[in-house]
Amino acid sequence: MQLFLLCYNSILTIYILLTMEIISSHRIRLRTWQPGDKSAFVLMNADKRVMEYFANTLTESETEALIARITSHFERHQFGLWAAELKETGDFIGFIGLSIPTFSSHFTPCVEIGWRLAHAYWGKGLATEGARAVLEYGFNQLNLDEIVSFTTASNQRSRRVMEKIGLTHREEDDFNHPNLPLTHPLSRHVLYRLSKSQWRHRVRPVGF
Template sequence: MRWRSSQSRRPQPPPRCRTRACTARVLRSRVTLSPPVELRTARLVLRPWKPSDVEPFARLNADDEVMEYLPGPLERKDSDASADRISAIIESEGWGWWAVELVSTGTFIGFTGLSRTAFDAPFTPAVEVGWRLARPAWGHGYATEGARAAVRFGFDVLDLPEIVSFTVAGNRRSRAVMERLGMTHDPREDFDHPRLPPGHVLRRHVLYRLAREAPTISVRRGQEAGDRRHGQRSGRDVRRVAGRTRALGGD
């Protein structure tokens, strides 16, 4: 894999959106944050990918239980190609599916973050929040904690009016995370995933939505996060601070 460093430049804030048409303009604008963003929570670091992430990522992608509600386990070459694509998006745009590691041990446990929906559907264009974690990381609230940080970033920094998520109807674990995020499901919006053939057991999907209520957080980019860990201050913040969003408040 190729790992590129970004040139530092101050990002321009995207326009404030209130409609789907505005969302489409924001997505087409390819808002870029450089260097790539790093997010921290009480227990997690959401960061750009490292070469050392490739091996544990391949293991989780080969796990039948992790991949139960996806088309199937990935062979090593396909997993590596997926990691390469994910990493390249973060390096070029500053955000995406972040690698997730535990603050306590530095262990890579999977990914979570935001992505432009890559297919046509009645609800697109859209940005989705998603996650994929190794089985030992299940049952600890990490998916909710990481996704909550990603959602806040999407509302407060990317200025998105709405974030979606979707999965197979039977995936109760992921649906529970969506509901803990405050997302809502309207059965009338359930859809057939266009990248799966008619009759496929996983084709029918449920859609969850979450609308922005108010910007809430301060997010520093990866370099500034490193500065804080070394007791330094930097003025190059990507910052929006205001009232707390009800749907995302607290763990």
């Protein structure tokens, strides 16, 4: 009986992991959100370093509202900002995924690739690795024609990731974010784009 229970629990654990996982790369698992992600996500969104290029850090209730919006996006579109964890440890490290912006601009409607990682996981190439896997999923599984990304003009870290994964920037695409006052220091945004045909010519194996 004990052997049966041990085998059953092992199979159940494997099943749960497989059903949770949506996208996989060499070091990262992108999966559905779980209740246990909340505490680490709250801390991450309260970190001024992580939120440097956002209008403000988030309170616990604001993070809960963000999780609700992410969940709602998945329900409407069957894709979204997946929770990211390290395969080796299972640690939650942030999110990487795709979303549809809710504001109007010259390039919308569109699908945006985005990421946000806890500070402890910066500088390790994890955002780039995960974003490449998401691009592959977006173009191959979702059959998207184009994926964009944008950030405030001064956010050089995110811009480097966009460039590493093959997105390109044209100055004439830059815009003022409609959710921020024109006088706000983060108002001016840069737009990066990648079409499916461009991606096919630039594609690299996921995890490299």
